[in-house]
Amino acid sequence: xxSICICxxxxxxxxxxxxxxxxxxxxxxxPKIQTTNKRMFQSLETxxxxxxxxxxxxxxxxxPHERIACSFVVNITNWDGSSSFNAELQVQSxxxxxxxxxxxxxxxxxxxxxxxxxxxGQTIDYSDQNFQSxxxxxxxxxxxxxxxxxxxxxxxxxxxxxxxxxQNVLTIAQxxxxxxxxxxxxxxxxxxxxxxxxxxxxxxxxxxxxxxxRNGLDLMADNVSKARKAIDAYLPVLESVDRQRLxxxxxxxxxxAKSDELVNIYAAASSQERVQAFNILMKADPSNGxxxxxxxx
Numbered sequence: 210x211x212s213i214c215i216c217x218x219x220x221x222x223x224x225x226x227x228x229x230x231x232x233x234x235x236x237x238x239x240p241k242i243q244t245t246n247k248r249m250f251q252s253l254e255t256x257x258x259x260x261x262x263x264x265x266x267x268x269x270x271x272x273p274h275e276r277i278a279c280s281f282v283v284n285i286t287n288w289d290g291s292s293s294f295n296a297e298l299q300v301q302s303x304x305x306x307x308x309x310x311x312x313x314x315x316x317x318x319x320x321x322x323x324x325x326x327x328x329x330g331q332t333i334d335y336s337d338q339n340f341q342s343x344x345x346x347x348x349x350x351x352x353x354x355x356x357x358x359x360x361x362x363x364x365x366x367x368x369x370x371x372x373x374x375x376q377n378v379l380t381i382a383q384x385x386x387x388x389x390x391x392x393x394x395x396x397x398x399x400x401x402x403x404x405x406x407x408x409x410x411x412x413x414x415x416x417x418x419x420x421x422x423r424n425g426l427d428l429m430a431d432n433v434s435k436a437r438k439a440i441d442a443y444l445p446v447l448e449s450v451d452r453q454r455l456x457x458x459x460x461x462x463x464x465x466a467k468s469d470e471l472v473n474i475y476a477a478a479s480s481q482e483r484v485q486a487f488n489i490l491m492k493a494d495p496s497n498g499x500x501x502x503x504x505x506x
Contacts, residue, residue: 231352232276233261239285250285252329257281257348260333266352268370277359278303278312281348283323298323298347301466302355304362304422308430313422314466315358322389322398323347337377343387350378350399357406361415362422368415372406379403396456405459410451414463417446437478444486447493460494468497475504
């Protein structure tokens with residue numbers, strides 16, 4: 210009987226571990242909230258972490274070391290003292306680079322329209338079929354986006370199924386009154402992010418994401434010069450991406466994650482490579498022009 214119980218317990222642990230596709234760190238900050246009782250925020254933090262790490266987001270079996278590393282930082286800007294919150298959400302994700310201890314940034318986004326309700330001790334429920342809460346929908350949306358970008362970096366356009374799921378989350382959430390889900394809520398929101406990721410206009414940037422990582426960064430440990438020359442060949446793609454289009458959010462998100470890294474890659478390159486990279490990056494990403502100025506030195 211005891212051996213049977215042990216087997217059952219082990220099976221439960223295996224099933225629980227197999228559901229952990231994300232390795233999400235969650236931090237809830239409340240510097241603007243005047244209260245000495247932080248128990249509510251600790252409860253929210255735990256519930257969000259359990260939700261993100263306890264669900265099966267990917268179709269593939271994932272080993273513990275293969276879980277997608279990501280972070281969700283919630284900055285509470287207003288709380289009614291009960292269950293209603295206004296907040297901003299910073300979402301980041303990374304992935305390892307082959308044969309190195311280096312992790313590369315894939316996503317770095319600040320969502321300013323993160324309003325939700327939550328009761329202390331509440332379990333966060335979610336369904337792909339109907340709207341349960343804005344808290345659950347926003348987290349599910351970004352979980353699918355994180356998965357999609359991660360898969361895009363390992364296989365050409367591999368993230369497409371996840372962007373379709375994020376689109377489904379958005380479509381269902383549009384029935385709610387919460388901001389960030391509709392086109393007219395602004396040019397930089399969840400609507401435009403998933404619109405861009407599903408739009409063929411921005412496929413070249415998704416293909417670049419794959420080529421940059423698999424044929425560039427992942428080869429750096431073996432041959433830096435060869436890997437950088439491969440990136441040189443792909444870099445002109447960035448110039449072709451239309452950033453003047455209404456709601457061109459995916460390019461903004463891409464460069465928020467990659468601008469510093471691109472500067473570091475070319476910092477030790479030849480003067481000719483640096484100048485070439487500088488010219489391309491200044492045209493493709495003028496908003497980060499101050500960073501790229503160092504490539505001229």
